[in-house]
Amino acid sequence: MALKHQMVVFLLHMALLSVVFETGNAAGLKVGFYQKTCPKAESIVRQTVGGYFAKDPTVSAPLLRLHFHDCFVRGCDGSVLLNSTADNVAEKDAAPNMSLDGFFVIDAAKAALEQACPGVVSCADIVALAARDAVSLSQGPSWQVKTGRRDGRVSSAAEAVANLPSSFAEISTLKAQFAGKGLSTKDLAVLSGAHTIGNSHCNSFSNRLYNYTGKGDVDPLLNPKRIPELRAQCKPGDATTVVEMDPGSATTFDTHYYQQVAAGNGLFHSDAALLRDPLTKKYVYQHVGATASFFRDFGVSMVKMGMTGVLTGTHGEIRKNCALVN
Ligand code: HEM
Incomplete structure (x- = not known):
């Protein structure tokens, strides 16, 4: 009986250790x-x-x-x-x-x-x-x-x-994909703010301009005022032209993304979709111009994203050439 008890205690310890070890991967990361x-x-x-x-x-x-x-x-x-x-x-x-x-x-x-x-x-x-x-x-x-x-x-x-989330995704799918990586709905709203810098190819959103549901229609979530300008930049079927996601400040990291989304000018359906959930919608409206709070949140969410499924300790390797396994 005593032996059985010891065995149970031992197994419990092992189970606990494996839990610590699993979650310990992200804990294996440290500053410096x-x-x-x-x-x-x-x-x-x-x-x-x-x-x-x-x-x-x-x-x-x-x-x-x-x-x-x-x-x-x-x-x-x-x-x-x-x-x-x-x-x-x-x-x-x-x-x-x-x-x-x-x-x-x-x-x-x-x-x-x-x-x-x-x-x-x-x-x-x-x-x-x-x-x-x-x-x-x-x-x-x-x-x-x-x-x-x-x-x-x-x-x-x-x-x-x-x-990888699609630019055509609905808010429920985006939330589920982020949740699957341990990221919250708030993280989704915050990290989407990354689209304040950079460019997109026309084919990542041009269905919104020409043929949204296959009937030659436009995406109802896109501000009609933005359509002529985007159509001038992106002809149907164009897969090579790139446009600035935050026109005029695509190399400056700021809160313009939220301004764009709030005005219905988010480039992707996935950007516009942030207005279709109460929490993400609130985040968008609250962060038009709220630089300090967006910057603080962005750092926090990036640290969180950066811990997703990491390999630490003796797992994996330190590659010599980033494009090749050792
Ligand atoms: C929420 C789901 C997301 C979707 C559906 C999405 C989708 C896209 C798409 C389609 C592009 C343009 C690709 C092209 O056609 O050239 C793009 C660009 C970009 N995305 Fe996202 N994205 C998402 C979230 C994020 C997140 C979380 C980050 C970073 C934290 C990010 C950072 C960027 C940046 C910086 C660019 C510009 C890249 C460049 O200029 O080359 N995106 N994204």
Whole structure:
């Protein structure tokens, strides 16, 4: 009997340990993870991003988007950076990722880091740091990035398609997809504010201008006043032209996104859909011009997103080349 009791206690301990271990992955991240092993890690990433930004400030938006697309597929494990191989189509080559950019900045930072401290800093951490630096260089907020992520060895285009939100999605789908990553409805409203910087290809929204339900109609959620201007920029079937998502300030991180959405000018159906849920709608209206509170929230939500499904400790690896498994 005593033996049975001991056995039960032992098993309970093991169960508890495994819970601690599971949740311990995100807990394995900490601010200043490379302080001893590569003290210049963060400044090297910042200098690299800063160098490219000085030449072309539009580099910021793709870097921010890269971190989002990394985290939503298999967690923030750098899997978005891996190349396809003879027997595997990687995330990078999935339809929603064809418009991703900024890989060259990550590669340049990695090359500099491999010079300074070989085999120490993960590609997943470089992506997280570069996203932060990109936003702050664009006059947005800054936040402390927890580091210690390790790089995954698996990357699948099918998983990218299944996990990345579509610009045509309704609010219920968006909320569910964020919840599936441990992100709240508020995080959805906050992180959508990232669309205050960057560009979009016409085909990510032109169905709203020409053929919303297949009857040659327009999306009723789009402000009719915005339609002629967008039609002038995007002809039917145009898949190459890009337009600024926040016209006139697409390289400045500010609260204009909320102004645009509140006025019915959000570019994507998924932007407009924020007005179809009481909580996200309230967030949008409250943040027209509320810079301080948006900036604070954005940092908090980015830190949260950056902990999604991370690999830490002895899991994964530190890739030598961000596009290839070791
Ligand atoms: C809520 C669901 C979201 C959807 C449906 C969505 C969809 C899109 C689409 C379709 C584009 C344009 C792609 C193109 O045609 O070139 C885009 C661009 C962008 N997205 Fe999102 N997005 C979402 C959330 C986010 C989040 C959470 C972030 C970051 C935290 C983000 C950051 C960006 C940025 C910065 C760009 C501009 C990229 C560039 O200029 O190259 N998005 N997004």
